[in-house]
Amino acid sequence: MHPPRLPKGGKKNMPNATTRPKRTRRHRRTQREDAARNELVSRSLESAQQCLFSQDYGTAFVHYLLALNIAPALRDFANESFRFTLFKWADELDSLGRIQDLFDCYEQAMELFPVDEVIVNSMGEHLFRMGFRDEAAGHFYKALKLRPDFPEAKENFYRVANWLVERWHFLMLNDHGRNHKYQLAIKKAVEGGCSSVLDIGTGTGILGMCAKMAGAAEVYACELSKTMYELACEVLSANGMADSIKIVHMKSLDMEIPKDIPNRVSLVVTETVDAGLFGEGIIESLIHAWKHLLLPPPNFREPLSSPSQTGRVIPAGATVFGVAVQCHEIRRHHRLCVSSLGGLDLSVLGQIYSPVSCFADTEDSTEPYTTERLSRLRGGYIQLTQPFTALDIDFNNVQELEGLCSRELMQIRLCVTRGGILDALAVWFQLHLDQDNHLSTGPQEDTCWEQAIYPVQTPFNTVKCGDEILVEVSCKDSYLRLCCIAIVRDGHTFKMDNATKGPSKILNANPETELCSALAGLQTTQEKPDRAFMLESSEIALLNNTAYHNSFQKAMSKLLVSLKSTRRSQESDPIYVLDVSEGFSVLSLMAAQLDSDSSEDKQNSSRLVQAYSSVEKEHHQTMLRLLAKENGVLESALEFWLSHVEDDSAVLQRPSIEKLWSVIILDCIETCGLIRQKLLEKATLARCLLEDGGQIFPERIVIHGMLVESDTLLLESAVQGREPTLGFNIAPFINQFTVPVHMFLDLSTLECTHLSEPIELFALDLMNNTANYTDKEVKVQVSTSGKVTAIPFWYQIHLDSEQSVSTYSEDSHWKQAAVVLQQPLVVSRGEWVRLSIRLHKSSISITAVKQE
Ligand code: 44T
16 A cells, blocks of 8 residues: 655645745845745655655654644645554554654644544554553543544444443432432531531532532532543533532542642542442541541540531441352352363363452452342342341441451351352442431342452352351451351361462362361362462353353364365375464364374374464463363474464464465454454454465354343433433533443343344354445344333354354353444334444444334
């Protein structure tokens, strides 16, 4: 491709070239300067163009910068060539790892072209690739504001909007019960004398506005997220409170008196709590607030001080509850449930654990809990104990807050009321806003809240009715931690080994036998290898997806048989298999193993498969090597592709000069339920690198979907209804962050009514690009009358003409996604709906109209 040319005769377009200046001495000098300047500009532009042709993008970029800085009027006309140069140079800097230089170039470019949406969007893409997600999201948002119909920026923005404004903001603003209770509690406090208020973590500004409406004389607010801070500023202005509420963009812990607020306040309101209560740092924030920002609590030294001279907090406190549960869905994401997979023996790996661990002394990458809505877990859950109180905390007592983290660990004994597999402890809480108003995040409540899940990752975890579970409750590094440390049966205490602490003494096939023999003091079981590997929970679920791997095994062996039959001579090339899956994958190893299985003599040259895996992480490579060794795959039969490739971005290359791939495995669908970005580009490249008779796995994917009515999806995507929120105008501002596609859904438990049968929406042929289209219309008949609010979709992944797997199957490690319609469509049974489906790059958009 040639770089775009500058229009000819650029000099003619120089500024002021046609205006005639007065002939004064001063102007003569100016004229001379102008001429020199024009000369410099035109030379720079010419040099830039020459450099472009010789592909010296760095120098071209410098020439453009010089010319366009001197002659701003030329910016419009040189815009396209400048962009081209910038993007080429940035790619080069990127591959050289010169990241600072790359961002400096963009900075300079954006100074020259502050409203160029293409440059802003592209800067966002670089930021995103470097892992600066928030900053990237900010750039996509800005690009979209500059040009609302810019498809690239739209696709990028939709993928990252969640990082800018998390989806729970919509849920919380739609939760009238919660809003109302906070409003009542604040009103009561303000009317009771709290006249100065600080809203910590104001979000959209709602609690601060409640305080102002209730009559508070002074209201302050702080918010640490830049996007939320800017949003709150817009909301305050729209509600006429920009001058009466002072909002600062900072973490409350950094606030000082009198720099940020003039005096101590009498009320702090906050909802900086997550599903595990303390995860947003409320303990430190309140300790700091009591020390530096709040008036002293009542009864503090002066028992009769007036309410306006004392401080308090809403919420006043919280009670944390927990319950032990059996839950298959949690289990398959946090522990390996299979011992072999697609012909590979996995038991050699030792312990596999997820990063969600309750042990404080494990690596940094671990987090103490994950979150789930228990009521929406596929397959449900079983309570193995009665719910118990794990903690009671008074937010108005600074000594108690301080004591929490230094407090001795608390131990709780839970009585097992129903035998089963102890998969997790689930935790929720009641927030006591004041004496009369409480919010609960419990699994039985009609609430938008998720519960905190502490998976039990010890090797055995079977409990019997009458057993006791010993739970340790602690609060370290601002997280509440719950940990099952032992099981007591018949008076004997059996300690549960920390899975992440290395070797564990076990296992019998039957964990219960194990427990019994251990309890009887007969720890005679074999020692397992001293190994433990951490995998992401989605990777653990992938390894537990037997159906997927079995299909792969079948498709692959069929292909290997056919390829081998065409390679009769001993000298012929190996069968090159490349797996470019992102994250962990054992698929290439499966291919190598299939081959070694079928070769009678393993040392013999009858081994034909040369497998390459593109896994990058060291522990992933270690795991694959170990699996290879223990499964009888020759060391040389599996190699790591990225160590062969100079530039990471060029993963798809020939195996070597003159050679082509026989199999390329593409990982098409992300766990979140969306098509992987650049999938079609990768498939095109893969086809060019494939030998005759070679195969891309999968060969085709078919997108299926159906019409549903789901209020839940609406509540998660935008503030609903025309009514103002608690009387405030908030919805239009936060709804700018609405995205039409929802990810990470579990469609099987989504509260919704199916209004049609599932239908095929779209197909992507990875083996034959000419078969692909970007737009399609399908008609679907309504089977149940209702209001179509969304179209959930999932994929049938066709490995070959016989083998396929669905991303909506029971043991799928993928979640589903859904397009939420801009306007609900009221339909009656028997009617037809016409869906227009569009695939732009990798993102799907769908519109629905009734077929007349
Ligand atoms: N998640 C709820 C958390 N902040 C809710 O930047 C419930 C999650 C949830 N600002 C599903 C359902 C639900 N100083 O904007 C955020 C945050 C800010 C602070 C200043 C500080 N010390 C902090 C700490 C946090 O406060 C806002 C709210 S925090 C989280 C609230 C519907 N999944």
